[in-house]
Amino acid sequence: MNYRKKLKDKIYGGDNIVNLSDVRYLPRWIILIIDILLVFLASLVSCYIIGKLNGNKAVFYNELYMFAFIVGVNVFFMYVFRTYAGIIRHSTFIDLFKLLLATFCSTLTIGIITSVYFLWKGFELIKSDVPFLTIFFVTSFMVLSMFRLFVKEFFHILREFRRSTLKKRILVLGIGESSIAIARAVLDNHNLPYQIVGFLTQRADSHRANLLGKPIYTRAKIEHNSKEDLALDGVLILKEMMTKEEMNFWVNLFLEKDLQVFKAPTVQKLRDNDFGVSIKSLQIEDLLNRKPIVIENEEVKRRHHGKIVLITGGAGSIGSEIVRQVAQFNPEMIVILDQAETPLHEIELEMRSKYPQIKFKFVLADISNRYRIEPLFQKYQFSMVYHAAAYKHVPMIEENPHEAILVNILGSKNLSTLASKYKVNRFVMISTDKAVKPTNVMGASKRAAELFVQALQDSEGNVTKFITTRFGNVLGSNGSVIPHFKRQIENGGPVTITHPDIVRYFMTIPEACELVLHAGTMGNGGEIFVFDMGEAVKILDLAKRMIKLSGLEPDVDIKIIYTGLRPGEKLYEELLSDDATTLPTHNEKIMISKDRHMEFEEIEQFTQLIIKSALRGEKVEVVQLLKEIVPEFKSNNSVYAVLD
Secondary structure, eight states: OHHHHHHHHHHHSSSOOOOGGGOOOOOHHHHHHHHHHHHHHHHHHHHHHHHHHTTSOOSBSSHHHHHHHHHHHHHHHHHHHTTTSSOGGGOOHHHHHHHHHHHHHHHHHHHHHHHHHHHHHSOOSBTTHHHHHHHHHHHHHHHHHHHHHHHHHHHHHHHHHHHHHHSEEEEEEOOSHHHHHHHHHHHHOTTSSEEEEEEEESOSSOTTOEETTEEEEEHHHHHTSOHHHHTOOEEEEEGGGSOHHHHHHHHHHHHHTTOEEEEEOOGGGOOGGGHHHHOEEOOHHHHHOOOOOOOOHHHHHHHHTTOEEEEETTTSHHHHHHHHHHHTTOOSEEEEEESOHHHHHHHHHHHHHHOTTSEEEEEEOOTTOHHHHHHHHHHSOOSEEEEOOOOOOHHHHHHOHHHHIIIIIIIHHHHHHHHHHTTOSEEEEEEEGGGSSOOSHHHHHHHHHHHHHHHHHTSTTOOOEEEEEEEOEEETOTTOHHHHHHHHHHTTOOEEESOTTOEEOEEEHHHHHHHHHHHHHHOOSSOEEEEOOOSOEEHHHHHHHHHHHTTOOBTTTBOEEEOOOOTTOOSOOOSSOTTOEEEEOSSTTEEEEEOOOOOHHHHHHHHHHHHHHHHHTOHHHHHHHHHHHSTTOOOOSSGGGGGO
16 A cells, blocks of 8 residues: 555665654554453463462463363454454444454354363363453453543544644734634634744834733744744635735834734634634735725616616636625616626526526626617616626637627627617716727727717717726636636646846736726716726736735745736726816716717717627727727737737
């Protein structure tokens, strides 16, 4: 077996060290030999006691034969009851009961055979056989069971010792009541893989004091000592108790010292039964999270309560979160449309379980098929349409530009014109920062969709308010960089980055969807809402922090390699074009971009031409027309750059 080979390699490999954890269990024949030796020992002890009681007279007629006879009978019943078959460290009451039966049957059989022999030959094989057998029964059962109990307890002690040595030695950041309560909870739960060794504070006047019998470390002690000198593995923080600036400061310090960072919930959110699960490693999303938009819940609720809402792309990252947030406002019905079967099924199971009181309609359909989606507008009087369905992966769309036209342009055209035809109150389209000065087909197709929706706002007879939202990368969305990096780190690397200087803006999925809901309530029609995304994040720095948060060292444990910019990719994204101006709104984080408009007749003519080209599969012609619709579209690192 593999474990025997490992054990042999340990013994003969040169280090002469055998880890007891490598010994899974002893072979059965070794257990049987140990049991035989213990039975022989019990026989000797019984003989000694009876001999002393009888004035040192011989107990057996022939000691050699009688010892062999007693051991042989015991071995027979050990085989019958298979007392040697179990793993000793996991012995149970059943194993002890089997020992009792085997010992009792052995003693009884020995007594019967010696009595028959005495009646037949008139000769005693065992002097004082009843006292001897009684002592032998008690002694043999006791030594056999004690052996098992000793081994079981030994491995229990060994396991507990190893568990304590494997526990991570951590500090708790802060000396406030919440920090002390979390530390006490960890100390009281011995099953957690953490050992609290002290507290950490900014204050310099607390280093002589103790909390819960643990010392208080100062920031200076962490800064001026190495991880090895401190004998620490990590630090436990309460994320909710710090500002973003404070958390970034402390996390940078901990990562510089190669300390792992763990986050714990507040005491109010803590439950005893899942406390161990509540303590998690700090994720990069925790550092990128910003203060979310404060939306007017009453206005949003009024717009959705008792209404019928259509959400396209409702099985995707953004669409599914919009579904979850809209469901909180008790609409009359939510119609969820997507062409991805399995994700649509998953969101159906989730929503029917969480909101059994709400009517849902899950539609498997392609938005480029007008004949499939128009019956939905005929049947349901939609009050709101959230259009999140789109093709979004830049390299994939660069290879298949005609498909982007059919979904991103034709699909948006179908939905928006149907919304206008059936007098939907509001239509909210979700766009992207890649639509600003696009360098790829995906961004250009979304910009063309923006132009069509904006132009439709001023078309004759329209009463629908068409609103566009534009934002950057979303944390954790399907295909985004952070889940991709996580998978690469879990697989041991390397982490691949297209360019060392590439930067991106980030926001959380709930934050992005709050923007969408807010835009749906505050827009008057024709606006493009852009979001203050804060500071751009350098992807290289992001990757390094993610590796360090995983307890690894960049370029040592996990290699970082550069693959070059992909077709259509640019170093940085923009939310506003150069010639655009912005208008403020009552929310300081949301602005209105005043971009170039097109007349409806002009964009309608262009879209008809480009859709026909896409249906014919004419890739170059499609991109050429797209560059006419969006003059600022300049291909980057792409075969279509020759068209510029």
